[in-house]
Amino acid sequence: MGSYVARRLLYGVLTFFGITIAVFVLLHSVPGDPIAFYVGTHGMGHLSRAALDALRHEHHLDRPLAEQYLWWVRGVFTLDFGRSIVDHRPVFDRILEKLPNTIELNVIAFLLSAALGVPIGLWSATRSGRPAERASAVLFFLLYSLPSFWVALLLMQFFSVKLGVLPLLGMTSDNYLEFGALQKLIDHGRHLVLPVITLSYAQMAIFARFSKSAVTEVIRQDYITTARAKGAGPGLVLWRHAFRNALIPLITLLGLTIPYLLSGSIIVEQIFQWDGIGRLYFDSILSRDYATVLALTVITAVATLVASLLSDMLYALADPRIRFEDNPR
Amino acid sequence: MRDQVAAGTTRWRRFRRSRLAVWALVYVAAVCVIAAFAPLIASDSSPIVPFGPNSIDLARRLEPPDAIHRLGTDDLGRDVLARIIHGTRVSLSVGLMATAIALVVGSVLGALAGYYGGAADWIVSRLIEVVLCFPFLLLVLAIVALFRPSLLTIMIALGLTSWTTEARFVRAEFLRIRDMDFAQAARASGARDSRIIFRHLLPNALAPVLVSASFGVASAILIESALSFLGMGVPPPTASWGNILRTAELHIDYAWWLALFPGIAIFVTVAAFNIIGDRFRDALDPRAD
Numbered sequence: 105m106g107s108y109v110a111r112r113l114l115y116g117v118l119t120f121f122g123i124t125i126a127v128f129v130l131l132h133s134v135p136g137d138p139i140a141f142y143v144g145t146h147g148m149g150h151l152s153r154a155a156l157d158a159l160r161h162e163h164h165l166d167r168p169l170a171e172q173y174l175w176w177v178r179g180v181f182t183l184d185f186g187r188s189i190v191d192h193r194p195v196f197d198r199i200l201e202k203l204p205n206t207i208e209l210n211v212i213a214f215l216l217s218a219a220l221g222v223p224i225g226l227w228s229a230t231r232s233g234r235p236a237e238r239a240s241a242v243l244f245f246l247l248y249s250l251p252s253f254w255v256a257l258l259l260m261q262f263f264s265v266k267l268g269v270l271p272l273l274g275m276t277s278d279n280y281l282e283f284g285a286l287q288k289l290i291d292h293g294r295h296l297v298l299p300v301i302t303l304s305y306a307q308m309a310i311f312a313r314f315s316k317s318a319v320t321e322v323i324r325q326d327y328i329t330t331a332r333a334k335g336a337g338p339g340l341v342l343w344r345h346a347f348r349n350a351l352i353p354l355i356t357l358l359g360l361t362i363p364y365l366l367s368g369s370i371i372v373e374q375i376f377q378w379d380g381i382g383r384l385y386f387d388s389i390l391s392r393d394y395a396t397v398l399a400l401t402v403i404t405a406v407a408t409l410v411a412s413l414l415s416d417m418l419y420a421l422a423d424p425r426i427r428f429e430d431n432p433r
Numbered sequence: 434m435r436d437q438v439a440a441g442t443t444r445w446r447r448f449r450r451s452r453l454a455v456w457a458l459v460y461v462a463a464v465c466v467i468a469a470f471a472p473l474i475a476s477d478s479s480p481i482v483p484f485g486p487n488s489i490d491l492a493r494r495l496e497p498p499d500a501i502h503r504l505g506t507d508d509l510g511r512d513v514l515a516r517i518i519h520g521t522r523v524s525l526s527v528g529l530m531a532t533a534i535a536l537v538v539g540s541v542l543g544a545l546a547g548y549y550g551g552a553a554d555w556i557v558s559r560l561i562e563v564v565l566c567f568p569f570l571l572l573v574l575a576i577v578a579l580f581r582p583s584l585l586t587i588m589i590a591l592g593l594t595s596w597t598t599e600a601r602f603v604r605a606e607f608l609r610i611r612d613m614d615f616a617q618a619a620r621a622s623g624a625r626d627s628r629i630i631f632r633h634l635l636p637n638a639l640a641p642v643l644v645s646a647s648f649g650v651a652s653a654i655l656i657e658s659a660l661s662f663l664g665m666g667v668p669p670p671t672a673s674w675g676n677i678l679r680t681a682e683l684h685i686d687y688a689w690w691l692a693l694f695p696g697i698a699i700f701v702t703v704a705a706f707n708i709i710g711d712r713f714r715d716a717l718d719p720r721a722d
Contacts, residue, residue, distance in 0.1 A: 130575070242453065245711065251658055254696035257682060261685055371659055375682070390578070401567070404571060408566045408567070412565075
């Protein structure tokens with residue numbers, strides 16, 4: 105186990121440097137000078153050459169590329185991602201400010217889709233091949249093909265415009281500050297409904313599909329037959345014997361879910377004007393705010409890396425076969 | 434050779450077992466025809482849809498579907514049906530080209546990793562790990578936006594970020610077949626490595642890759658429409674499904690037809706490619722019989 109963990113961690117470190125180099129090279133191969141762009145959009149054409157050079161120096165943009173990279177990676181370790189070219193505030197502060205909104209949305213969506221998807225997957229595993237199960241499999245497949253921004257548009261059109269029961273945009277109503285505590289909670293909850301649905305329906309389909317195939321795989325095993333032969337009822341077999349073992353592959357889904365949710369966040373936050381890091385990312389790209397784009401890309405990629413490392417280790421902890429089988433050739 | 438043909442027939446027979454998948458295949462063929470003949474089907478002089486995708490009619494802005502404009506008009510009075518028909522070209526070309534790029538990159542890297550093993554395998558595996566850490570849309574959005582949105586940028590960005598599945602499939606197949614008799618025979622008769630890889634092994638490793646290619650087209654079409662919707666896709670006035678939906682967002686309180694019809698086009702097309710891929714995967718699975 106020790107050597108397995110050590111190897112995974114070493115690869116994790118390598119991947120981290122791979123991520124940072126990839127992002128850095130990508131952003132700096134882009135045509136166009138961020139300083140020139142900034143000056144152009146902020147009506148600062150009157151700035152002297154010396155002032156421009158000072159600005160460039162402040163952001164280390166006058167150094168060789170390799171040195172710029174080292175400056176930046178050193179900052180990553182100390183969570184210092186430099187200052188935003190938009191408002192000169194530290195990038196990390198700007199991200200921290202928006203992060204809770206994104207986490208709130210994603211955690212609720214994740215829990216909802218797991219709470220609905222896993223039981224549906226279990227249910228269909230026990231009814232494999234029957235008409236109801238087949239129909240639900242096709243249905244989930246179609247759900248997965250729905251473009252989320254289209255679903256969002258239709259939801260807005262139906263619930264907000266036609267019925268007028270749910271708010272169209274934003275995280276709170278305009279007169280939010282005048283509300284009492286309970287009213288505030290209700291108001292915010294109403295704003296959450298449509299974004300959460302948009303974010304979770306496809307995720308739920310993935311959960312259902314994944315847990316179904318995991319349980320189906322387990323049900324074929326000999327020890328399930330043994331349990332049945334000993335006279336255990338179908339409910340007992342499913343929950344005590346099958347589900348507990350099917351949970352192991354579900355762990356890996358955890359690592360796969362995070363990048364998926366974050367991708368979804370960009371679209372959902374943009375459509376519903378939810379003030380999270382997805383929107384911040386989009387705005388930063390539009391204003392060529394390199395520091396913020398770099399920071400967000402790296403933070404999300406590293407979060408994904410950590411999640412996949414954790415899920416690998418949980419997996420190895422839960423299933424001893426992994427850590428003994430997976431020896432390097 | 435005969436074995437391969439026989440295997441192909443069996444797969445096709447298994448594929449046909451799902452009526453839904455056959456319909457999906459027919460639909461995809463029909464969309465391809467529409468895309469190829471879009472300028473003939475929908476133009477100002479066409480008898481079928483008598484509007485071009487960019488024929489502006491300011492007197493008939495935002496009109497709901499009627500006998501003349503069967504799917505309504507947008508905020509410049511352009512015919513929505515004509516724009517959807519021309520939009521097939523963007524969606525299909527992005528879907529197919531992005532997947533082709535992913536297929537080439539993934540196959541070559543996967544082949545090198547699987548054939549040589551050792552250091553090559555190690556490097557490719559680490560590379561895959563790095564790419565998989567990035568939230569897909571985030572990376573594509575960054576590439577497209579920073580290098581200016583165009584049809585070409587989108588294809589390249591999607592292709593260069595989605596080759597990992599293909600690479601893993603090809604690598605696994607190569608590990609399985611690289612020491613089989615026919616590969617040994619080629620080696621014994623003095624063939625160069627490149628010939629063994631591309632002429633002997635790769636054609637035998639491609640079947641599972643086609644499954645992921647079908648899913649790949651579906652996801653590329655989905656992402657392209659999302660990019661266009663966010664204003665980072667094919668620049669207007671080019672008609673694309675995502676671009677129409679972008680207009681729909683501006684008129685959400687009124688113009689339901691702008692949101693409904695292009696969305697259905699995206700959904701059905703993406704679903705068709707997913708269904709084909711799913712069925713194809715089952716047809717390849719030897720456990721299925």
